[in-house]
Amino acid sequence: MAKKRPTKLTVGCYDYEILWQKCPDKTNIGWCEPAHLRITIDPSMNPMVQISTLVHELLHAGSDFIGLTPDPALEESIVTRMSGIVVSMLRDNPDVVEYITRKLE
Numbered sequence: 075m076a077k078k079r080p081t082k083l084t085v086g087c088y089d090y091e092i093l094w095q096k097c098p099d100k101t102n103i104g105w106c107e108p109a110h111l112r113i114t115i116d117p118s119m120n121p122m123v124q125i126s127t128l129v130h131e132l133l134h135a136g137s138d139f140i141g142l143t144p145d146p147a148l149e150e151s152i153v154t155r156m157s158g159i160v161v162s163m164l165r166d167n168p169d170v171v172e173y174i175t176r177k178l179e
């Protein structure tokens with residue numbers, strides 16, 4: 075398993091760059107910019123918060139890709155709820171994650 079922080083991820087047909095730095099507006103701990111194919115994560119946070127934020131921003135990228143909703147507040151609500159579930163499923167089910175990862179290779 076990779077030990078370094080990832081610097082790119084793919085969502086649909088898009089390759090996103092992941093930047094590990096303070097967010098441009100300095101008020102968010104994570105930031106997704108679909109128009110620039112860029113996700114920014116504040117690396118000064120607790121590692122678990124970084125992971126949760128990365129999943130949250132990945133879901134924003136996915137929401138944008140599928141055109142989930144034109145309502146930003148609704149998207150934020152859905153992404154916030156889903157990111158907590160996804161992180162806990164990944165953390166609490168390593169055998170399932172390993173099985174899925176292996177099957178997708």
Ligand SMILES: [Zn+2]
Pocket residue numbers: 130134150153154
């Ligand atoms: Zn969000």
